Amino acid sequence: LIIKDIGTVPEWASLREHSIKYGYKSVILLPLISDNKCFGIMNLYSTEPYISTEKEVELLQELVNDISYRIFVLRAKTEEENLKKEKEKLQLQMFQMEKISALGQLSSGIAHELNNPLTTILGLTQYQLKKTDKSSDLYNDLKTIESLSLRSRDIIRTLLAYSRQTEMKFELLDINQIIEKSIELVGHQIELNNIKVIKMYTEKLPYISGVNQLLIQVFVNLISNACDAMTDGGTLTISTERADNKIKLTDTGKGIPKEIMDKIFRPFFTTKPVGKGTGLGLPIVKNIIEKHKGEISVKSPVDDHIQGTVFTILLPAV
Template structure:
């Protein structure tokens, strides 16, 4: 069958038929022309014959013979009438040209529909697949070759799609691994930073504590003698007030040295299971007398089922007293109502208790934030702060195997997050 044949064969066959038809038409036309010329010639001759016949009878026979001879000449020797033959050829050619063009046009449209269109679509498809859309499939069936090409295209797109999805899967896996590695790296960097920081604090602390220790005895002596002189001195003595100031300042220095000694060489610690809410409440009572406390709304938010932590009650109370004192100092607008939000949560996964002390005070400037745990770092007036509160907190929490973190936004507030490892027994509030 013609339509079942391969396209190449069909193409050659079609061109052959086209050429054959052109030639046929040309020769048919030529035949036709030849006959017409002959007929015309014959007619002419008849006319001659007729003319000759009107001549005397005997000669008529002769004339007819001559004319027949003439006809024969014309038919065998067409070249004898060149203009007529040329005209015939030209007409023949134009008719065959017309035939060829019409057939060519029909052939072109047939070719365009059956081959060019699908080829164009397949090229476009390749471009789409190359751009990444590997889900594209084609369904051209115009010729068996085009159908074959479509199927091959679909097979190629299919394997590319499979390949792509495998690559994506691997890439996702790698991205996950990369993310984890990045997280671990960040955690490591953080720990390293903390280590360096605590190392730095520890060095400064040790040095300061050494100095404090050396100063402690002479200062106690100075304070002792000052107090003896003060008791023996009359109150109206002009030196009395000055000596009172000496006593006051010596007491302040002694408090500092005491703080420094707490950092380096704490008194004998007693680690017992402690209830954090109780510690917090006790510390709140200790700062209750502060003037600013009346402008503060205390919001408590404790987990119902908080585990105990193992710690030294005295030291933990000191931590919260220091934190609350700092918060109160940060509330410095007289008639404003501030909030102190205290949260204690159990982190079951990490097996820790997380305590947040959040205030709505003035906040900490970003440039100060990296220094607040350093000894003697203070932004307060001379007699208001020693810069040792957070330094001591840091040391105490470290002794309890916990950690302390801070978040702060200027004019918004500050949050300290203390994490302590849980003890085994749980308490229900």
């Protein structure tokens, strides 16, 4: 289609203003065709009134046919590459899910075995602490044993709660309450690290269908990670929003380096020293969120100016 004078041709009325603004006088429209289907149009504008010969137009159309073919090939290739990438991603996810589920089965046994001795260690330590002079070396050592035992107990509880999930039922839950309970459970860590928790709850959120113990685990893990990232104190802001039941946890911690961003959800990936990190928190969190048909995403730094990390969870009501 050739429009010799944009200013007068009625079909062009809708684009006239735009064309005149740029000073176009004429335009040649060439269809992009592949597989006998037109998938686009190339507009060649000119600031001159139409003067091309038929031969020139023919030549142009041939050029455009060439371009069409290239675009077609490129698109096919991109699609193929995307498919391949998608497949690889799926495979990796499946592999990780398998690791997690094997872990779930294994961990319940191990966790049970460890639970009893640990309870005794903790009990005896706390008993001896009461009888020991606070200024002595022994007292400090006992304090260390106590805090490490508490941490171990947390890990074991996490694993136990996680592996018991098959027995757990979905029920209607209040997200704000779940978060409150989670904060309570990590209370000692919050205090220990001198962290200020700011709650920005939206009241009367719609109930969501979920497994209470599992969702508590999600927030216990995320809050505990935030505490680990803020060893010298800081602020953890937890907000809930009505849209998609969005929950945001924003910390002012050390942030997550770009290089490890795509690894943090992998089982056993941890940057923490032995005895402190298990690398199980986030994969379990992700697994639980997916069981609830939700989504989790992470951003670090929080924005261009603020360091720290923000985890966003969507738990659409079912």
